Amino acid sequence: MLRLEKRPTPSQAWAWGTPFLAVALTMVAGGAMFAMLGKNPIEVIRTIFWDPLFGEFAWYLRGQLLVKAGPLVLIAIGLSLGFRAGIWNIGAEGQYIMGAIVGAAVGLAAYPTESRWIFPAMIMGGAFGGWVWGMIPAILKTRFNTNEILVSLMLVYVAQTILAMASTSFLRNPEGSGFPGSRNFNSYPAASNPELIAGTGMHWGVVAALVTVIWAYILLQRHLLGFQIKLAGQAPRAARFHGVNPNRLVMLCMGISGALAGLAGLFEVTGPAGQISIDFNVGYGFTAIIVAFLGRLNPVGILLAGLLMALTYIGGEMASTNLGLPSAAIQAFQGMLLFFLLAVDVMSNYRIRLFTMGAK
Amino acid sequence: MDFGSINPAVLIASLMVASVPIMLAALGELVVEKAGVLNLGVEGMMIMGAICGFITAVGTGSPVMGFVGGAAGGAALSLIFAFLTQILLANQVATGLALTMFGLGLSSLMGQGYNGIKPPSTGKVPFGPLTDIPVLGRILFSHDWVVYGSIVIVAAVWYVLKFTRAGLVLRAVGENHDAAHALGYKVQRIRLLAIVFGGAMAGLGGAYVSLVRVPQWVDGITAGAGWIALAIVVFASWKPWRVLIGAYLFGGITVLQLNLQAAGSRIPVEYLSMSPYLITILVLVIMSSGKGRASLNAPAALGQNFHAAR
Numbered sequence: 153m154l155r156l157e158k159r160p161t162p163s164q165a166w167a168w169g170t171p172f173l174a175v176a177l178t179m180v181a182g183g184a185m186f187a188m189l190g191k192n193p194i195e196v197i198r199t200i201f202w203d204p205l206f207g208e209f210a211w212y213l214r215g216q217l218l219v220k221a222g223p224l225v226l227i228a229i230g231l232s233l234g235f236r237a238g239i240w241n242i243g244a245e246g247q248y249i250m251g252a253i254v255g256a257a258v259g260l261a262a263y264p265t266e267s268r269w270i271f272p273a274m275i276m277g278g279a280f281g282g283w284v285w286g287m288i289p290a291i292l293k294t295r296f297n298t299n300e301i302l303v304s305l306m307l308v309y310v311a312q313t314i315l316a317m318a319s320t321s322f323l324r325n326p327e328g329s330g331f332p333g334s335r336n337f338n339s340y341p342a343a344s345n346p347e348l349i350a351g352t353g354m355h356w357g358v359v360a361a362l363v364t365v366i367w368a369y370i371l372l373q374r375h376l377l378g379f380q381i382k383l384a385g386q387a388p389r390a391a392r393f394h395g396v397n398p399n400r401l402v403m404l405c406m407g408i409s410g411a412l413a414g415l416a417g418l419f420e421v422t423g424p425a426g427q428i429s430i431d432f433n434v435g436y437g438f439t440a441i442i443v444a445f446l447g448r449l450n451p452v453g454i455l456l457a458g459l460l461m462a463l464t465y466i467g468g469e470m471a472s473t474n475l476g477l478p479s480a481a482i483q484a485f486q487g488m489l490l491f492f493l494l495a496v497d498v499m500s501n502y503r504i505r506l507f508t509m510g511a512k
Numbered sequence: 513m514d515f516g517s518i519n520p521a522v523l524i525a526s527l528m529v530a531s532v533p534i535m536l537a538a539l540g541e542l543v544v545e546k547a548g549v550l551n552l553g554v555e556g557m558m559i560m561g562a563i564c565g566f567i568t569a570v571g572t573g574s575p576v577m578g579f580v581g582g583a584a585g586g587a588a589l590s591l592i593f594a595f596l597t598q599i600l601l602a603n604q605v606a607t608g609l610a611l612t613m614f615g616l617g618l619s620s621l622m623g624q625g626y627n628g629i630k631p632p633s634t635g636k637v638p639f640g641p642l643t644d645i646p647v648l649g650r651i652l653f654s655h656d657w658v659v660y661g662s663i664v665i666v667a668a669v670w671y672v673l674k675f676t677r678a679g680l681v682l683r684a685v686g687e688n689h690d691a692a693h694a695l696g697y698k699v700q701r702i703r704l705l706a707i708v709f710g711g712a713m714a715g716l717g718g719a720y721v722s723l724v725r726v727p728q729w730v731d732g733i734t735a736g737a738g739w740i741a742l743a744i745v746v747f748a749s750w751k752p753w754r755v756l757i758g759a760y761l762f763g764g765i766t767v768l769q770l771n772l773q774a775a776g777s778r779i780p781v782e783y784l785s786m787s788p789y790l791i792t793i794l795v796l797v798i799m800s801s802g803k804g805r806a807s808l809n810a811p812a813a814l815g816q817n818f819h820a821a822r
Contacts, residue, residue: 298796306743445606487613490614491607494602494607495602
């Protein structure tokens, strides 16, 4: 019989090893799923994980890597702060949408003025929109004790409806001959978020993501707030004795993650997406939850996890065009990854012991 | 705007139908939470139930088999959750989220090629002349068997939890798993059974969405119903009959806003379609704050994993 024995302290070696083990297991299980869909599993896995980096079109696809990883990392860093403290903001998708709408509205209000202040103002707007959307569950939690998981998720559906409204009515392009969707930011230089270095996919959102990684690393390693966040998650009782104000922590974590998600939305809508449209959001807010866990809630880990997850997006698209793999398969694949991560996490907290019946 | 075109009897009859999926899913989750497990994967299990039920019903041509298939699909997905949280002691919140994401992906994968097909229709229960009673007949005697079945299940869950030994053991596990373990109850086994029951109920609810409510298959068909079911459990303060009230309330809002849309209300469609979610938030606020805090009634060991040290 197998038995679990709790480790006195989590194993450091396993803490670093589990993400790799989980990715390997997901490739095996995902391969089995692709085989059941009638595809050659090795070919699919190679298309997803190898070809975008070293294949024929790698010169283009490598740039896409940063484009996809930017928003994922930006959102996941914010989420990881809350997750560490036991504050579950799972409505990042809604905050992402609201950030994009508010930021875009700021830019469109100034159209067609050309000024170098427009884009910074839009960035503020984006962060503000996401922040407000994140503060709603935070205030309701601290003031009325509601469950932040349910409220933040309900607000995603509300945000999606507002997005539909924005793209069909109040932000619709007046010269768009009635089609839904706003003006395209790529043809409005003062408000656009172009590629900074041609061919790398580097835009302001990627820069923001990298800055955020460094900021979060310093926050968690060197700042009192980071210490309080970690303490509140690991030992809530000890945190109270230490003088951590749980309500303040909820407000800060939800506010920061909301603002970062809003920023991600703004950079996406002004750059890669180009305009507000009914379906410009592609679920980054939800995938970022996987990224946060895959990176073990550690800023540097999240950066790597974001790149890996971006790879599955790009590879998944390639597999769907080249091999006819349904695009939903990659979504199931990403979900599977989170399962395996959570499953192998047992190794870092417990030892598996073999024992024989009666020997106890 | 024309309120006259909304017939109250038809409205009540259709709210009873609209509330079935969330009622079934919420009841299942209530049992799971009473056992001390927080499964946030209701949405994923519901949508798996929706597609499995749909495929089975289309394949066999029998709606009854469809519901069986839906329950089996939801239960199968919940087994993953049970394995991860009960055996491998994974975080319940994160695992529940994973379940939802995986369920949404897998269901849309399984549903390829099922778009635009009509499932076999679930027949109404023949009440004969009773159906012809004005108003009452329309409200009470014009439904399919699942509508009546769901009310029977509410009563059954209430009875089992309140009056039977099994219910007492289940509640003991949810209130204090260490004490239950000391008394010799198999905490993990009981929780596992509760989780599978919750999965089957969510699957049943999902199957009702794809077989009766809509009835066809589209990606993301449950549209947050699973999350609303979770909110209803809080609203009901973990009491089965209040789940019924909560589900009818939300079913009523959904039906009313659809009717208002159809009647050409002056309120923009978008505001109407976001209203169920906003009202869910409002209800959560009312139920969670003040003196009658619903959270006081929550099972004490909710969301905590159990690891027998000895």
